[in-house]
Amino acid sequence: MSSREDGLDSIDRRILEVLQKDGRISNAELADKVHLSASACHRRVQRLEKDKFIKGYVALVDPRKINRKTTVFVEITLSGQADEILSGFEKAVSLIPDVLECHLMAGSADYLLKVVAEDAEDFARIHRRHLAGLPGVQTLQSSFSLKQVRQTTALPV
Amino acid sequence: MSSREDGLDSIDRRILEVLQKDGRISNAELADKVHLSASACHRRVQRLEKDKFIKGYVALVDPRKINRKTTVFVEITLSGQADEILSGFEKAVSLIPDVLECHLMAGSADYLLKVVAEDAEDFARIHRRHLAGLPGVQTLQSSFSLKQVRQTTALPV
């Protein structure tokens, strides 16, 4: 049985660890790595999918190869914190494909956005055309990333 | 031929679009969606992999299900900007599994980290045990995310 209250044992964790690194590993090879038969391993993966421990599988595209070299973090303060303002903002921001992440932050009613652009000029376009016009926005503060030192989607399990 | 200078045509882009949403779609179904035969589609995917447009395939794990409910952004200023200080810091920070992202930011010689923790108390542990002791660190400023409004790994293509 597991020590944490999530219903996963050490084999499940190892499976998640491997799949977070290689989502297309064959079931047979995965089974080898976790020391199970293919069928037993397959059943566990199915359970992890059914129970939504695994949200999905995705291909990761290299941003540099498709000309998205610029990452910008944008801090946004809204003009108020009424519920309609917040949810209006959240709904609108979710529709911008250049915005990869949006967090409601503690402290003030601030949002933090992670935006990808082709270059600084392209970010200016996104800023003007999409961000500045978001409903309820009071101030925008943009910070450019010069270099991605580390980037992973793998959570520690 | 493509309008952008990346050597991709509209079918390649559509393939990337689909694979960024579902990295485990069968080649036959993918071929359907982009209106190609299975073999032609397969060849294109192989090329996108070989040329590293696709960095890899991963399973996305739901942080809430494995008790990683807390996301914190940490701004770090270093005591100097000598090359050894920076690279020492970068090397060390890359080894911390709770740090999902680390960016060298423009402006001052600041780093921005995205950290996942079980809860605030667990973040305190990470802060003490891993972050505060990083080489060259002068100041740390942590900002907690209250709510993940949007989260995607899919770049616009």
Place this chain on the structure above:
DNA sequence: TTATTATTCGAATAATCTTCGAAAACTTAT
């Protein structure tokens, strides 16, 4: 137009997934 190259298709084979019943391991209650 014609030669050349790149991309496509369809079919055949190879690899992989998925399901199933039976055996083993583990739990629980008596």
Place this chain on the structure above:
DNA sequence: ATAAGTTTTCGAAGATTATTCGAATAATAA
């Protein structure tokens, strides 16, 4: 401790999918 019940495992068989290949088509250049 043991027996009943439950869960997990294994191995084999069938179903699905990936991959390769030669021939045909389409695109490009001379």
